[in-house]
Amino acid sequence: MLAKTSPKPTDVPAEPYAFELKPAECGLLIIDMQRDFLEPGGFGEMLGNDVSQLRRTIEPNRRLLAAWRAAGLLVMHTREGHRPDLSDLPPSKKIRGRSATSIGDKGPMGRILVRGEAGHDIIPELYPAPGEPVIDKPGKGAFHATDLHSILQHRGITQLVVTGVTTEVCVNTTVREANDRGYDCLVPEDCVGSYFPEFQEMGLKMIKAQGGIFGWVTTSSEILKAIG
Ligand code: C5J
Numbered sequence: 001m002l003a004k005t006s007p008k009p010t011d012v013p014a015e016p017y018a019f020e021l022k023p024a025e026c027g028l029l030i031i032d033m034q035r036d037f038l039e040p041g042g043f044g045e046m047l048g049n050d051v052s053q054l055r056r057t058i059e060p061n062r063r064l065l066a067a068w069r070a071a072g073l074l075v076m077h078t079r080e081g082h083r084p085d086l087s088d089l090p091p092s093k094k095i096r097g098r099s100a101t102s103i104g105d106k107g108p109m110g111r112i113l114v115r116g117e118a119g120h121d122i123i124p125e126l127y128p129a130p131g132e133p134v135i136d137k138p139g140k141g142a143f144h145a146t147d148l149h150s151i152l153q154h155r156g157i158t159q160l161v162v163t164g165v166t167t168e169v170c171v172n173t174t175v176r177e178a179n180d181r182g183y184d185c186l187v188p189e190d191c192v193g194s195y196f197p198e199f200q201e202m203g204l205k206m207i208k209a210q211g212g213i214f215g216w217v218t219t220s221s222e223i224l225k226a227i228g
Pocket of ligand 1: 031032165167170171
C-alpha cells in the first residue's frame with residue numbers, strides 16, 4: 001500500500017551525476033534473490049560459484065527494503081524460473097553450457113529454476129510481504145514475457161531502484177530493458193552482486209558510462225538518507 005505522503009523529490013549523490021529521486025514515482029525492484037543463487041548448498045554453489053560474493057548484498061538489501069516499506073513506497077520482486085512442464089523454457093537455454101545437470105533437473109533444493117520448488121523461492125531475509133508484486137520471469141530481463149511494464153504504468157512509476165543478482169546478467173539486462181522503455185534506473189552498488197568480482201566492477205561501469213547510458217550508480221546509504 002502506498003503512503004499518503006511520500007518523501008519529497010531529492011537529489012541522490014550518484015555517478016555519473018546526481019539522480020533526482022521522486023519517491024512517489026519510484027519502485028524498488030529486487031532481482032532474483034533466490035535460494036538457488038544465494039544459499040550454501042544451492043545450485044549456484046553446486047556449479048562451483050562462491051556464494052559469499054552474492055550473500056554480502058543481503059544485509060544492505062534488507063535495510064533498503066525495510067526503509068522502502070516504512071516509507072510506503074512500491075516494492076517488487078522477481079524470480080527467474082520456468083513452468084513445471086518447462087513449456088516456457090527455450091530449448092537453447094536448456095542445453096546451454098552442456099552441463100550434466102540443467103534447468104528442470106533435480107538439484108540440491110528441488111528441480112532447478114522451476115516455479116514452486118524450494119530453490120526457486122526468495123531467501124527468507126528478503127521474503128516478499130503480502131501485496132508486493134512478484135514477477136516470475138522466464139528470461140534474464142524482468143520485462144521479457146512478463147507483465148512488469150503494465151504494473152509500473154498502472155502505478156505511475158517512472159523510476160526504478162534496481163537491486164539483486166547477478167550484476168552482469170539479470171540486473172544489467174533488466175536495467176537495459178527498463179532504460180529502453182523510458183524508466184530512469186538507479187543501482188546501489190552494495191545491493192547488487194556477481195560471483196565474479198571483475199564482472200561486478202564492469203557491470204556497474206557499463207551502466208554509468210557515457211553520461212549514464214543505461215542509468216546511475218550509487219550506494220544504499222545515499223538512498224536511505226534520501227528517503228529516511
Ligand atoms: C541471474 C543468472 N539472476 N545469472 N541469473 O542473474 O543466470
